[in-house]
Amino acid sequence: MTPISRLTASLLALGLCLPTGALADTEFAPWSERAIQDDVDIKDLARSGEDPIPVLQPIGEKLFEAKFTTLDGAGRPDATRAIVPTKVRRPPPQAFQRLAGMDANSCASCHNEPVIGGSGAFTANVFVSEGFESTDFDTVDPQFSNERNTVALQGAGLIELLAREMTMDLRAQRKDVLDRARAGGEPQTIGLHAKGISFGSLTAYPDGTVDISALDGVDSDLTVRPFSQKGVFASLRQFTVNASNDHHGIQAAERFGAAWTGTDDFDGDGHADEMTPGQVSALVAFQATLPAPTRKQDLPDIWRDAAQAGEKLFADVGCTSCHVPSLPLESLIFHDPGPFDTAGTLRQSDVETPLALDLGTLDWVKALPRDDQGRVLVPLYGDLKRHTVADAANDTFGNELLAQRFVARDVFITSELWGIGSTAPYGHRGDLTTLNEAILAHGGEAAQSRKAYADLKESKRQSIIAFLRSLEIAE
Structure with missing residues (x-):
């Protein structure tokens, strides 16, 4: 809150008012239509040693639920939705559209089922491009965009912490094999594993080069990117900066400001530095502290018994090879900015x-x-790894025509199933109405598990559904 807005609020509380001219100088009167009002200096907050969660979380929650207006800078008349600041090639027909965005007034307008921060209905679907270049389109033709359903954010802070530790583990293994190749004068190959998940292998040579052709499910830089259905965003901060511009036309200064673009109003809407680093941090803190999904309580006996049997069958048919029940987390300290935030997102070096x-x-x-080592067991039912989940016989999850951030069309990150009982519909387009349909849609690396499930008797398949539907986002 600015000094003027604080003074205005104080005077109004006393039944007084500011002179007309002074009130006209501020947009932060109690009845203001501005949604973005509160801010925090994250440098001062970090220096203070104060617990940042109670400071940032309520500001972030307010921003997440806010309905942004043109007074906040909503809209991007001269800019595209691209991750890299890019000027439009042609003016959009209107400010809001269901195609290349803007497509939402509020974060919560899509992330709201069953609670704020959750998933979204089919009507909240968005259309995404590859992200870097082909960002201007005004058609639902799948040659130009992919349709995507909203994913839930509950437990996202733990997910990012797991990804950070896995990235550090993989990079340490790369350093180790490079050191051994240089010391021994011969090529060395290592199988890459993090938290029990295999990410293929790499071969290091004495000259310092590395053969990455055998990597599996992770990018060549060995950064585990846990967010989006394709697994292409490394951090909540990157996700937030991208989505603010993409869906709302609210441009974060840390990417679209003068430091990177030479202007504080890159989108040309008359509003400078529309979202500050402190406001991005508040949104990150809100998302990072959203409670993890749980299991339904007080189930009737018939459901409880079926779910217990279904959980065992879920493992027996091989689903837990990707939907791993839990992964161990060493540290619960969530640093923001994170260690793997990159250019265009506030970094630790900044x-x-x-x-x-x-x-x-x-x-x-x-x-x-x-566990017995004191590590938190995060019950995500996932592996933070990308997999091929379609084939010629079953292409339900592989029928997109556009790759996203260089990830193949039939490759998706394993969906975390915690909370799956609360997040219908299913599939990356939200066009599968039942869990049974979603399971039977699997192909590629999941083909054998799908077949094992399909071969079960109906009663056993239903017990697996009972188990999955017991995993919920608490209301």
């Missing part, structure tokens, strides 16, 4: 000290199980 959000102070985190 700040004196990153904010440190201790997720371990949250009650819902304290309730999670731990």
Whole structure:
């Protein structure tokens, strides 16, 4: 809140008012139609040593639920939705559209089922391009865009922490095999594993080069990117900056500001630096602290018994080879900016000290199980790895025509199933209405598990459905 807005609020509370001219100078009167009002200096917050969660979380929640207006800078008349700041090639026919965006007034207008931060109905689907270049389109023709359903954000802070630790593990293994190749004067090959998940192998040579052709499910830089249905965003911060421009036309200064574009109003809508680093951090903090999904309580006996049997069958047919029940997490300190944020997103090198959000102070985190080493077991039912999930016989998950961020059309990151009982419809387009349909749609690497499921008796298939529907986002 600006000094003028604080003064205005104080005077109004006393039944007084500012002079007309002073009130006209601010857009932060109590009745203001501006949605973006509160801010925080993250440098001062980091220096203070104050717990950032109670400072940032309520601001982030307010921003996540806010309905952005043109007073906030909503709209991008001269800019595209592209990840890299890009000027439009032709003026959009209107500010809001269901195609290349803008397509939402609020984060919560899509992420709202069954609670704020959750998934979205089919009517909330968006159309995405490859992200870098082909961002101007005004058709639903699949040659120009892919249709995507909204994914839930519950537990996202733990997901990002897992991805960070996996990335560090993989990069440490790469360094080790390079050191051994240089020391021994001969090529060395290593199988890459992080938290029990295999990511293929790589071969290092004495001259320092690396053969990455045998990597599996991860990018060549060995960064695990857990967000989006394709697994192409490394952090909540990157996701937030992208989505703010893409869906709302709210452009974060850390990417679209003068440091990178030479102007503080890249989209040409008359509003400078529409979202500050502090406001992005607040949105990140809100998402990172959303409680993880749980299991339904007080189930009737028939459902509880079926779910218990179904959980075992789910493993027996091979589904847990990708939908791993839990992964161990070493540290609960969520640094923002994160260690793998890159150019165009605020980086740790851009700040004196990153904010440190201790997720371990949250009650819902304290309730999670731990292993014999004291690590939190994150019950995600996923592996943070990309897989081929379609083939010629079953192309339901492979019929997109556009690759996204160089990820093949039939490759998607494993969906975390925690909360799946609350996030119908299913599939990357949200056009599968039942879990049974979603399971039977699997192909590629999941073909054998799909067949094993299909070969079960109906009663056993239903027990697997009972198990999956017991995994919920609590309301």
